[in-house]
Amino acid sequence: MTGSILLVEDNEKLAAMLRTVLEGRGHQVKGAASGDAALALLQAQRFDLMVLDLKLPGMSGVELLQRVRRSAALKELPVVIMTGVFRGEEYARAAGKLGVKAYLEKPFGKDDFLKAVQGALEQGPARKDIARLLLDLYRSGANGMLELRGGARIFVVGGEPASFSSPSFVPFLVSTSHLQRGDLEQYPPARPGRLPLVEAGLIGYDDLLEQSRLFLFRSLVEALLQNQSPRFTADLAGIELPLTPVSVPRLLHHAAGAAxxxxxxxxxxxxxxxxxxxxxxxxxxxxxxxxxxxxxxxxxxxxxxxxxxxxxxxxxxxxxxxxxxxxxxxxxxxxxAAPVADQQPDFPQKLLFNRPIEEVAERRAEAVNFEDLVDEVSESIELVVGKKGMAAPLSASEIDFEQEVQRDYAAIQNKNYYEIFGMTPGTFSFATLKEAYFAKTREYSPEKFMQLSGDTLGRAQDVLSHYANAYNTLSSVIAKERYDEMLNADTVGLGGKREDELQARIQFQSGKVFLEMEDYGNAERALQDAYTLDPDDAQTSAYLAWSIYRNPGNQRSQGALEKCRMLLSKSLQAERNADAFAFRGCMLLDEGRDGLAEGEFLKALKLNPHQPQAQGGMRLIKERREAEKKGLFKRIFG
Incomplete structure (x- = not known):
């Protein structure tokens, strides 16, 4: 193993040679030519090992060693002694009492020197800084106990911190208002530990779990930022319940971001x-x-x-x-030293959560063959008139169906939805609407569709689609109210592009209302109609994506998920809007990609501080992180 070494030697040539040997083995080395210089370096930074010559100018090596051992922060620092003056077993034994791990008498060989250094560094986890110690314990899956400053004991189970015992825990609960001092005096716990606080009714069990995990996380991050070197013993005696395990990689990641x-x-x-x-x-x-x-x-x-x-x-x-x-x-x-290929996972892996947001391009519409078209139209007709009551096979009177289509297509131009069914807003009734709608759509049976081709077929589809849009709008109380509002605001004739824009607005508003009602199926249908009429509208693309994502019928569909991503990408390309950012954030949150989700929510809230999905998502992220981070860095940094 490698480490950070302080080399204290006043002989420049010997110091340079030893430094070269140590750095050649990967160690980081700093040198000092006197005891005073060495003491200043020890107080300024942390070292894994001190290699010390006992004969130094000014403060001697013996005096420096004594000061090191009297320092609470340095008393466990491993030391290797080098000397050409203080020879013999008596000096070696005396040095051993001061915690010296190796006693080298000059002249010594390179191999003996490296063996002494390596042996001193490998004194076990108790001599390592906490970051390296936690990593070693994590990799080995060890069980045991860490002793931190302030009397805290951290119990490690299977390589991860899982419990603790600390005199600071109750004061921590008081400082965060989870305990009241008066209650502690009136209802003192019957025995030491954390569970007696629940037994005494001073704190709920779930709150105790949450605050215990937070305290454990906080204590370890503080120890990491202070670069402590805790003692580790392979002993779980006295482990306190409840267990609140902390992920070591996650812990180190948070600490690295704070240091x-x-x-x-x-x-x-x-x-x-x-x-x-x-x-x-x-x-x-x-x-x-x-x-x-x-x-x-x-x-x-x-x-x-x-x-x-x-x-x-x-x-x-x-x-x-x-x-x-x-x-x-x-x-x-x-x-x-040179570019090489990444290794690949050696186990099945569905997703990498920490990957960029996928930008999915809109696919070009695939060609639809005649059979597909007939099936699609047939399903549409069934939805309109039901499986019963379909028109009979063609008779002689129906041969001019193409002419009927042309007349119907001309008749719907420049008419609003009421006029299509022979009504006005004042004479409207649901019974009249239903009767008129079925009367018109019965004429468009699958058998008649199969006679058509070219422009006439396209117009027949337009007519039927127009009837369906009109019927869906007027038969929905909510959509009809929106439609009436827009008619009152737009009294001019409705036709062509003007009609499409109006219908897109109606269907969009209807879809939003269905979303609020959590009727995701109808929301998707209404918003799909709005998107068909106005595919370049950013809000329509965003809300259609959200309705597809929330529709339970699409949960197992990878195609639906890809369509959601495409629509949100398209929405944001057209316009940076809060809703699209928020919806994308919710999708990322469901995938467990909290960091990226938070970024999307923040973008949404910057554009609209009241965006509900973004607000809810940020609350959820805060709740998820509360056990790890709530108030943590604020308390650490004052």
Whole structure:
């Protein structure tokens, strides 16, 4: 294993040689030529190991070691001694009492030196910084206990923090108003632990679970930001219930986003290397909850780009570097001197949640053959008149059906929906509407359709579609009210493009009302009619996508999902609108892609602060994250 080493040696030639040896094995080395300089470095940053010469100018190595051992922060720092003066077993034993792991007498060989350094670094998890320790425990699936500063004990089960015992937990509950001091004095818990708080009726069990998980997450993030080196023992004795496990990759990801990152030395070490995905990438990436910027960074992997090139495109390169560094430490990425191909998952994987939003292009309409057309028209007619009461086979009087179609097509021009059925708004009745509608549509039987071709067939379809639109609008109380409002506002004749625009507005408003009623089937039909009449309207595209997505009949259809994505993409290409962003955010949220969903909701709320789906989505994201992040960074950073 490699580590950060402080080399304290006043002999410049020996120090340079030892530094070369250590850096050749991947260690990060800083040097000090005196005890005072070494002490200043120890107070400024954290090291995994100190290699110390006992004979130094000014403060001696012995005095420096004594000060290190008296420091609460440094008392467990591994130390390797080098000396050419203090020889013999007596000095070695005395040094051992001060926690020295190896005692090398000069001259010593390179192999002995490296063995001593490696042995000191491999003193077990208790000597490692908490980030490295958590990773080692996670990979090994270990069970045991971590001791953090302040008396907190973290119980690790199967490699992940799962419980804790801390004197700070009750004060934490008081500070967050989940407990009242007066209640604690009046109803003191009968025994130590967290469950007795529930037994005493001071806090509900679900609240205790939520606050316990939050406290555990908070405590570990604080320890990570403070770069603590906790002691670990493979002992679960005294583990406290309830268990509230925390995902280690998710924890490290949050901490990496909160901590400062020193970009310059990282680029000096890794800027020219190419990050590539490992198989572990696919096992862990769905555990992380990434934002849009992080997802964009991931898409540049596997293209032969160096770390430097990838970070040059980031608005916040230090955060991007922290993410790459974390994924390398998690084993998700490998850094290669030359571009190599990404590895692939070695297990079945349906989705990668942290991937970009798919932009689906609108497909060109596929050619429909004659049989398909007959089937489609037949189904439409059945919906209109039912399976019974269909017209009889053609008689001699029906040979002029083509002429009837032409007359009907001419008759519907420049007429509003009431006039088509021989009514006015004042003489309207549902019984008259039904009778007139069925009288007209019975003439358009499947057998008669099969006689038609060319322009006449197209006009017959237009006539029947016009009858159906008129009937659906006037037979719906809600749609009829909207229609009457628009007629009163538009008293001029209705025909051609003007008619299409009016009908699109009517169907759109009807579809929105059906959505509010959660009648998703009728909403989809109405909005599909609106989209057919006005396919370039951004709002219509967005609401049609939403009605298709919410319709239970489409839940198992991949084609329906692709159509939703296409419609939302088309809507946003036509106009940046809050509804399309919000609907896309809801779809991402259902896929578990919270980070991307949050980005879409924020875009929606920027355009319309009252957009209901965006507001609801943000509330849901907040609830999901509450156990991990609620007030966390605010408390940490004051």
């Amino acid at each position: 400062s990152f020193d970009l310059a030395p990282y680029l000096a070490r890794c800027g020219a290397l190419c990050p590539v995905r490992s198989t572990e990438y696919f096992r862990l990436v769905n555990l992380l909850n990434m934002g849009p910027e992080e997802v964009d960074l991931l898409q540049q992997l596997g293209q032969g780009k160096t770390v430097q090139a990838i970070l040059s495109t980031c608005d916040a390169p230090a955060q991007g570097a922290a993410l790459i560094d974390l994924m390398v430490r998690l084993g998700m990425l490998n850094l290669s």
